[in-house]
Amino acid sequence: MNDGPRDSGAGTGAGAAAREDGRGAPPPAADDLLAVVRGPSGLGLADARRAWAVPARGPVEASAVLAALERDRSPRWVLWSSRELLVPLLRVAPDLRLARAWDLVAVHRLLAGGAEDAPSTVHADAAGLDPRGAPAAGQLDLAGDGATDVPEEDDGPLRADGHVRGDWADGGWSDTPRRAARWAALALATAGRQHAQLTAGAGAGSAGALQTARSESAAALLAVELGAGGLPFDVAAAREVVDRLVGPPPRDEREAAARRADRDAPVLALLGDPGVDLRSPHQVRAALEELGLDLPDTRSWRLEQMAAEPGAPAVLAALLAWRQRERFAVASGHRWLEEHVAGGRLRASWSASDGGAGRMTASGGVHSLPRELRGAVRAEPGHLLVRADLGQVEPRVLAVVSGDAGLARAAEADDLYSPVAARLGVAREVAKVAVLAAMYGQTSGAAGEALAAMERAYPVATGFLVDAARRGAAGEDVRTAGGRRVRGRAVDDVPVEAGTVALDRHRQALAARGRYTRNAVVQGSAAELFKAWAATVRARLLAGEDGEVVLCLHDELLLHVRAGAAERVARELVADLGAASSRWCRAVGGPPVRFTADVAVVERWSQAKG
DNA sequence: CAATCTGGCGCC
DNA sequence: AAAGGGCGCCAGATTG
Incomplete structure (x- = not known):
């Protein structure tokens, strides 16, 4: 199957969009539209000859969307943003699930770093335009290069300078069925360009980046589903x-x-x-x-x-x-x-990749639920919770991303810290502190001494971390294993006057930035592995209709499943981790490091021993 | 007045 | 010499 970008040489997306349009989308049936684009399998580009614009507000329209989706469950749907499309859709069709997606915002954030998600920026970066020239949200194209804002049907979504029109990006794309279809086509073209960037070999380009784009997109779907469904709560x-x-x-x-x-x-x-x-x-x-x-x-x-x-x-x-x-x-x-609790569910709003390193986040205190309340997270009648914690995920991820063979060997053990302790000649607790200190950039206290031994015993891993810290302190970007760009944090331009407080503060700021990037390459890569696992589990649950993921907590998955399926699902979770982690190690070019998970079937979250 | 910063703490 | 990373959330303090 041709997995490559489909619109090679299309120049600005305007032409591509027009050609896509010419292929004839089914006529949409309502004024109020969300673009759902039938994408390629694989990336979905090879098969992407049609762009659908389907209506999606109100039950009637939602059922039309459902009908469109039900016709074929297998394609990868290209979406500008899962949140934008699915949040309103799930309100009227709570059971709707897209099997696979290409989320333009999620992929853009992977490639570019940061939290920017405006369609105009997503498009500009994909098309190789300077995003600073793109219209800001809410801004009409008054300075737009001779392009006017008159909503002529034939204007298309792009200005003469190639940027997305501000009024289209602000929602004008759904003003008419024809516009929605062209907007959908533009989404396809943008996906194609992102795909090309991911596989180009430069910067983020790698097999790992392409695979990460897919699992990040799946995580974006999952985030919306988590927000809509919530945690079963007593x-x-x-x-x-x-x-x-x-x-x-x-x-x-x-x-x-x-x-x-x-x-x-x-x-x-x-x-x-x-x-x-x-x-x-x-x-x-x-x-x-x-x-x-x-x-x-x-x-x-x-x-x-x-x-x-x-x-x-x-x-x-x-x-x-x-x-x-x-x-x-x-x-x-x-x-x-x-x-935060209603109808027996604890609800939050979820982000699939927040912060510099791209972890999943949740509002509403779901990620910091006090231990005392975890017993209230309880399976509904006829159901059970399956809880799975990754074991020591960050040092294992460090072994992969750094390629440290010694640390990879240590990861063979159920308890990674035991072989590390033996190698360092210290107690297990000391070894643990040393490993964590290396990843967090801690240099003081007892950790400091063990750290020196760490550097001698695992020079590749510690060298990798030191280099990440150096880059951050030098103001350079770093990248996670899956290619997510992590921008060094801006340090205020403190005037450097020797011997002054300002100089100290400047040094402190540089050190802090170094610690940030040092940790981000591990934490962010771990987040990608986790999401790859979560996406695999989600896909299996969808196929088997056994239940759903109800919580993602950095290294922990909580599933709510039919009681009769729980034990089997628990076993499958482990198999899914094996598959997802070995695929991930291969894709990011690291050694095949062993990952482990503690899995428990319980009625209440608090019952599972972590 | 709202927006932003800071200290503090919950979880990982 | 070097004083651990991330997130969200709250309340008080500060700032525009």
Whole structure:
């Protein structure tokens, strides 16, 4: 099958779009349109002769989309953005699942780095135009190169200078059926150009990058599905926990204030100053200073250190306990339950690749759900949860991306840190700290000493990390294994005056940037491996109709499946990890490193032992 | 007044 | 000499 870009030599997309149009899309049936483009299998380009524009608002239109999708489940659908297309679609057709996708935004963010996702930028970068010349969101093409904004049917989606028209990008593409069809065709052409860039061999170009583009696209689909479906949640159980820890829900604002004052009172008494606002770190620090405790900040680890000293004032322990309870009350209390739990589901909004390194993120506290509440994540009747944690994923990923043969051998063990400890001649805990310190850029304390041994024992891996840090500090970009561009963080142009505070700050900023890129190459690559695994699992669940992925947590998958299928799914999860990880190692050009997962079938999330 | 920054902490 | 990376979220402090 021809997997290559289809519109070679098309120049700007205008011509390509027009030609695509000429092939005759089925006439759309409504004014309100979302472009769904029938893409190629493989990339989907070879077969992509038709662009469909299908209506998608309201149940009638959604069913038309469904009908279109049901005709053929196998193609890879090219979407400008899964979020844009699927969020409204899933509202009216919750069971709709696209098997495979090419998400232009997801691939663009992989190639370009950063979080920019405007269609005009996505198109400009794919077409080799300067994205700075693209129209900003909400901006009409007033400066557009002689191109006007009159919505002439025949104008096409592009300006004379090749950039996307601002009004089309702002939603004008769906003004008419014909426009939607041309917009869909432009999506196809853009996918083709991205595909070419991914396989070009320069920069991000690699087999790994192409494969990553596919799994990142799948993750984008998954993110929308996670947001629509939510986590099965036992709200009664959660209320019990919250009641026990912070009391019943206050009936009104006055009661809430009284409850807060009750919580504060014992700590304020010990501080000897009822006027202190415990929620203000400044005031707390000042109040402690009054007691003769001079601290640079009031972080809990610092308070704990001081509280452990003989003769430490009782206020420290009281303050720590207060913080814990306050934190829970504010972040996970009754208000949080009201806001995020409905219909037996805990819902969040998900991003498939956030942050510099491209991890999945979730809002609504789902990624930081306190341990006390994890028991409330509970399978629905007739269902079970399958939980799987990757074991020591970051050092294993480091072995792949650095190509360190010694570390790859260590990864043969279930517990990677044991052979590393033997090699370094230190205790396992020390070895673990040393490995983590190397990846995070920590240089102080006990880790510092073990780090030197790390450098001697695993020079390839540590050299790789040092190089990533050097690049970051030099202001260069780094790339993850799958080719995601991670931009070095901007350091303020601090004037360098020798011997001044400014120089210190400048050095600190450079060091911080080095730590950031050092970690990003590992963390970001691990995120890609995880998503490849998640995509594989998702595909299997779709095919078998056994259940769904309900949570992704950096190295952990939580599935909600039919009870009868749970044990089998659990076994398949492990097989899927084997397949996904060996494919991934091959694609990114690393040694075949072993990856492991702990899998458990449980009713409640808290029951699984990590 | 809203937007942004900061300290702090939950999770990985 | 070097003082651990990421995210989201909250509340207070600061800034425009």
